Amino acid sequence: SVRKPIVISTWDSGIPVNEAAFEVLKHPEGKAIDAVEQGARFIEDQVNCCVGLGGNPDRDGFVTLDASIMDHQMNCGGVAFLEDIKHPISVARKVMETTPHVFLVGEGARDFALKNGFTPEPKVLSDDAKRAYEEWLKKSEYKPIKNIELEQNKALQKGNGPFAPQRFEDGSFNHDTMGLVALDNAGNLSGACTTSGMGFKLRGRVGDSPIIGAGLYVDNEVGAVTSSGQGEEVIRIAGSFLVTEFMRQGKSPETACRLAVERLVKINPKKARDFQVGFIALNKAGEYGSYAVNPGFVYSVTTSPGNGKVYPSKSYF
C-alpha cells in the first residue's frame, strides 16, 4: 500500500518545515507542489545560517540565494544568485509557471521578481550572520566544515532538536540547505530546495540547490530526490537525477542514495572524507531513505501533522 501523504526533508530543521507543508497536505485535495513551496517559505522566513536572507553572506558580505522547485509533470523552475528577495522558492515557482524558461539568475531574476510583486528587503545582514562574517574575516579562509558533531547528533537521533540550523562561534558552519520532497493524497510527487549556499563563497558562486537534476529532481513515475552538502560535488554527478534513475532501476530509496554516494566517493576517496553530501529520496509508494558521504547527516519525516521524526542517515565513512 502507498504511504501518503508524506513529506521528507533535509536535517532536523525539517521538522517545522514538514509541519508547514502539512498545512497543505492535511486537506485531502492539498497538492504536493503547494506543500513543498509552503515548507520552503517557512524556513526562508527564519533567521538561520543557511537558508534565506538571514543566512551567511559570500566573502564580500552579500547574501545571495538559490532555490528550485519541481512538480509531478516535469515542470520546473530555479533562481540563483538572487539578492534581497525573501522568498526565492516562490520566485522559482513563478519562473516555472509564468515564463518559457526554467532558470533565472542574478539581476535578471531580481528584476523578474520585482515585476511580479515581490518586494525588495533591506540589504542588511542578520545579527548572527554579521557576527559569523566578522569572525570569518579574521582568517578569510574558505573552509566548510563537514557537519555537526556526532555528540550533537545523538540528541537529534532521539528526535529532540535543536530544530534549527547551527552556526558555530568561530564562524564555521554546518550545511543546512533545506530540501524537501512530498507525495500528496492524489499520489503526485513534488520537491523544493532553498539555500543561501555555502557561506563565504566567492561572489557569484552557485551550488547544486537551484540546479534541476543536481540539488533536486522529481520524476512522478519513480520518485523525488534532494540533497544537502557541498554543492560542487553534487553537480559533478548530477546527483538528484542519478538517485532518481537508480530508483527507476528498482533500487530502494536508501540503496539509490547509497549508489550515488559511492559514485561520488570513488572519484577521490581521500577528498571525500573532508566534505559532506547527503541525499534524501522518496518513491511513488511513499518509501523513503537517505545516504551521506560522512556521518552527521539527519533528515525529517512526517506522515501526519505533529508526528515528524528525525532519522540519522547512514553514511559511507
Ligand code: SD4
Ligand atoms: C550549496 N548545497 O550551495 C548547498 C549548500 C548547503 O547548507 O547544503 N548549505 O552547495
